[in-house]
Amino acid sequence: MINATKKWIFLKISGAILVPLMLWFIINLIGIYDKEYTDVLNFFSNSTSKFLFSLFIINSYFFSALSISEVFEDYVGNDKIKNVANKLLYASAVVIPLITIILISKL
Amino acid sequence: MENKNPLSPHIQVYRWHISSLVSISHRITGIINIAIITLVCLWVSLLLLGETKYEIINSLLNSVIGKFIILSVTWSFSFQVLSEIRHLIMDFGYGFELKTSKITGLIVIFGSIILTVSFYLIGKNFI
Numbered sequence: 568m569i570n571a572t573k574k575w576i577f578l579k580i581s582g583a584i585l586v587p588l589m590l591w592f593i594i595n596l597i598g599i600y601d602k603e604y605t606d607v608l609n610f611f612s613n614s615t616s617k618f619l620f621s622l623f624i625i626n627s628y629f630f631s632a633l634s635i636s637e638v639f640e641d642y643v644g645n646d647k648i649k650n651v652a653n654k655l656l657y658a659s660a661v662v663i664p665l666i667t668i669i670l671i672s673k674l
Numbered sequence: 675m676e677n678k679n680p681l682s683p684h685i686q687v688y689r690w691h692i693s694s695l696v697s698i699s700h701r702i703t704g705i706i707n708i709a710i711i712t713l714v715c716l717w718v719s720l721l722l723l724g725e726t727k728y729e730i731i732n733s734l735l736n737s738v739i740g741k742f743i744i745l746s747v748t749w750s751f752s753f754q755v756l757s758e759i760r761h762l763i764m765d766f767g768y769g770f771e772l773k774t775s776k777i778t779g780l781i782v783i784f785g786s787i788i789l790t791v792s793f794y795l796i797g798k799n800f801i
Binding site for chain 2: 579
């Protein structure tokens with residue numbers, strides 16, 4: 568299997584997983600965004616919320632990194648710029664969720 | 675080595691159709707959504723700083739601007755969800771006929787508005 572096929576399969580699987588996680592996230596975000604500090608803290612301290620939120624951000628960044636690299640492939644002609652952009656994209660897709668998960672584990 | 679792969683034709687070359695509008699909007703909302711998720715990560719991380727510091731962000735979220743932002747975020751996510759489902763259905767080989775593609779495109783556009791209102795009501799009343 569060539570890399571482009573693997574990438575397409577990963578993109579489709581993560582896209583399918585993202586749909587229910589996005590529904591869970593947006594409904595809960597609307598429910599808590601304007602609440603007091605303790606309510607928001609209680610929500611993110613709950614182990615189910617922590618688990619689903621962690622899964623949501625890991626999957627979102629994974630899906631976005633693959634999708635945005637497709638945009639670079641379609642619209643960026645210069646290979647050097649494309650490679651740097653892709654490296655920054657993949658690095659941020661690992662670093663941001665990792666830091667967030669470490670921080671919410673302390674809540 | 676020079677990359678010989680062709681780039682996508684410039685978007686102004688083609689006449690706009692519902693399917694092209696949904697396709698480009700899918701990409702734009704995808705990029706907006708990941709920016710929003712990054713801000714949400716920052717918002718959740720701010721909880722560690724304590725209640726006093728959190729008040730600044732809380733007052734912004736409770737303002738009219740905050741509500742407008744949340745509604746826009748809800749629409750962007752709703753659009754992405756419906757458009758992703760449309761893409762997944764197309765990946766199974768369905769919905770490529772011009773008429774079907776136009777109808778599903780319209781479902782994504784108008785459905786995202788209906789979903790935004792529904793999500794807002796569900797989130798506000800049941801969470």
